[in-house]
Amino acid sequence: MRNFLLTLMFDGSAYHGWQVQSNAVTVQETLQDALERILGTRYPVTGCSRTDSGVHALEFCCNVRAETALCPERLSAALNAVLPRDIAVRSCREVPLGFHARYDCLGKTYQYILWNGKTRNPFYERRAYFYPYVLDAAFLNEQAQDFVGRHDFSAFCAANSEVADRVRTIRSFSVERQGERVQLTVSGDGFLYNMVRIMVGTLLDIQSGKLPAGCIPKIFESLDRTKAGVTAPAAGLYLAQVAYNERDLFLNPLDVGR
C-alpha cells in the first residue's frame, strides 16, 4: 500500500462541492472514478476540506492510499488524461502512509474575487461575484483587520454547523483592487462552514452601510450568526493554498513502494 498526495486545480461550477453525495456530481466522486479507471480498484480519497457547491480551487490537496506500481508522475499524467477538463492534477507526490490530507493540514488560504465593474464580465461568469456598487478596497482592507487573530467564530459560521469548537486563528486578511477586480485573501489555521463567505458578506454589508464600520469585534462577542452579514455567493470563492508540515510529507526513501 502507498499513499499519494494529489494537488488539484478545479473550476467548481459544475460540481456540488468536494464531498460525495448520493444525488449530485462532486469533485471527490469524479476523482475516485478517474482513479478507478486507472487502477482498477475503487479507493476512497481524503480531501483537505469540504468545499461548497460552486466553489473553486487553485490548490486543493487530497490523499489516496492505493496499491499500484505507478510512479507519482505517471499517476498524475494518467489522471489528467482521464479527468474532465474542469479538474486538473497539478502535482502528485508519494507521502508516508500515515499522512492525512485533513488532519495534517496546518492552514489554508482562500481568495474571494469580486467583479466590481458597472457591467458583468463574461470571463468571470460563475467565477466571481458581480458587485456593481461602490467598493472602497482600502476601507474594506482596514475593516478586515478586525478578523485577524484568535477568535470564537460562532457568529461567522453557518447556523446549522455542528462543530463544537469554533475558535480559529486568522493569520492575515487583505483586500486589494486591480482595476475592476477586487480580491480578498484570507489565511488561517482552519475555517468553519461558510466562514469565508460570511466574513466577505459582512465586509460588503459594512461597505453598503447595512452594518456600521468597526462592528466586527461586537459581532464576535455576540456569538450570534444573525448579527453578521449575508453569506457571499459561492462563485467568488477559491481555495488557494493548503499548508502542511514538510516533516509530515517527507517519505523515507527506504519506505517507497512498501
Added chain:
Amino acid sequence: MRNFLLTLMFDGSAYHGWQVQSNAVTVQETLQDALERILGTRYPVTGCSRTDSGVHALEFCCNVRAETALCPERLSAALNAVLPRDIAVRSCREVPLGFHARYDCLGKTYQYILWNGKTRNPFYERRAYFYPYVLDAAFLNEQAQDFVGRHDFSAFCAANSEVADRVRTIRSFSVERQGERVQLTVSGDGFLYNMVRIMVGTLLDIQSGKLPAGCIPKIFESLDRTKAGVTAPAAGLYLAQVAYNERDLFLNPLDVGR
C-alpha cells in the same frame, strides 16, 4: 435615425466568430437578435473586424444605426438583460450618423495568452493555448521585435485571403511572463486574416527550434505563407483594444436624436 457605438466583451468559446453565418451561431447574430427583441426591428450591426471561431474579446467595437428614443445607458442595460451570459455590453455611446466601426478604426491591440504550466489549467480551458514546453519569454520578446514596423505581411496571412494590399504596420509587440501565464500583446493599424495567430505560431516555432532565431525578416521577404510557422489555436486570442479618432466619435449635441 441614430447611431450607437457599442463596446462588447465576449467569451467566444460558443461562437463561430463575429460575422453572421447561415449555419452557425455568431456574436453578430446574437447581438442583432437581442437588439431586435428590444427595438422591435432588425437592424444590421457593423463590427470593427471579423473574428475567428473561438476568439475572445475584451473590447470589441461595433455600431448600429437604429430608430429609438432610448438613451445609450438604457439601451446598454436592456441589452445586458437580454444577451446570453458570455456576451456583455461594456459601454454604449451615441456617435455621428457617419461613424463606421470598421472604416473608422485606426488600430487594434490583440492579446494572446499561453498557459505555460506542466499541467493544464481548468480556468484557461478554451481561453488560452496550453503550451507545456520550454518557453523563454525574454527571448521571444526579442524575436518579436522583427515584426514591428511597416511590412508586407503576405507570408503571415491565411493562404486563402483575398485581400490585395497586405502592407500593415505593427506598432508594438511584447512577450511577458507572469508565473505560468505568458502574454503576447501586439498593436497595429490593421491585421490580415489569421495574422496574429500566424505571428504567434512563428514565434513558437522559433522557440521549439523548428525555425531558426532571426528568421522573421527572411520570411517577410519570401511573401510565402509556407515559410512562416503554424497558425496558433484561436482559443488563446483576445481582441483587447480598438482605437478611433475622438473626432469621429464626437457627437454635436445639436445632432442628438436626429
